[in-house]
Amino acid sequence: MKLHGYFRSSASYRVRIALNLKGLTVEHLPHHLRKGEQRAPDYLKLNPQGLVPTLIDDQGDVLTQSLAVIEWLDETHPTPPLLPADPLKRARVRAFAMAIACDTHPVQNLKVLARLRQLGLPEEQVTAWAAWANQDGLEACEALIAHETGPFCFGDAPTLADLCLVPQLANARRFGVAVEKFPRLMTAEAATKSLKAFADAAPDRQPDAE
């Protein structure tokens, strides 16, 4: 399989963790987002949104959207599972993941921040916007798992929730959010530190890292 991505893209980071947890090796095809390589005509044919990641499976099929890719991986390579078996628990894990993947990350991604700059906002207001989006999202995430058994977001093994949380915390720190205010999220992140699958997926471990 081939993964079109970018070392610092948190959506690519989610998929890298999933692939590692499933024990799957892929060829990495980096696209430098700050240089706009995700808007190249050949890439847009694969991913009309001009976003990373895009996964190409062994049959050459094209898969986009990190959460859809991870659900597909979980359906086609079920061990270890990234979602619980019980429907209600699955819904809770997905809701946490989507609080990040729908309501936090897209509000602070490169495209939105570039648009704010185009509107004439000074750099400190652009950074403050990104910090606000992260702060707001993580505050909700902390509440969503406050009563869940740990140490991971949901129980004693990583799920789709942890795959979304760890990359988002990296973004939040980059924008200056004091993430240590979120004790339950910190517990979950600490649990992932012991897993090679998470460590190997980190931005600074990728071939295109700067």
Add this chain to the structure above:
Amino acid sequence: MKLHGYFRSSASYRVRIALNLKGLTVEHLPHHLRKGEQRAPDYLKLNPQGLVPTLIDDQGDVLTQSLAVIEWLDETHPTPPLLPADPLKRARVRAFAMAIACDTHPVQNLKVLARLRQLGLPEEQVTAWAAWANQDGLEACEALIAHETGPFCFGDAPTLADLCLVPQLANARRFGVAVEKFPRLMTAEAATKSLKAFADAAPDRQPDAE
């Protein structure tokens, strides 16, 4: 079951269509988003993000995030299915849904537009922002299903993709986007018009419609 929602919320609208397609009747509990009722302390206990919808099932369990709610409905009430059976096709449907639910809708929701106003942007720039987000998202959606058999987004029955498309088109029109430029999306929307489940879920058919 009970559905906390708002007539004009496109995330609530998606869940209303799903419930109707599954033949499920729920009690509707409206929260007036423009009056900030989704930030009431009692509601935040159910939904820490302060967003609608929230579904309460017959056991009193709380479900948040429209796509997670719809996946749960599909797992617990499988007929008619809202996702294809084949993993690759499921991934394509989910990716289309997420192109809307992750990358389009949250970039133009009330919270983001309110933040733009707080930053001092004039109303025409706020509307232009919302139009841009819709235009950009729908352009990608048109490409994502250009080669899919119709008349619905994916084949001859509605899926999660159509449940996301129809409410987003309503938003796009509200912000002045010329949606007739997207012929494949128009075909899919036209197919849904024949279904009572879609018609009954429309904003102007809800008890809290203004």
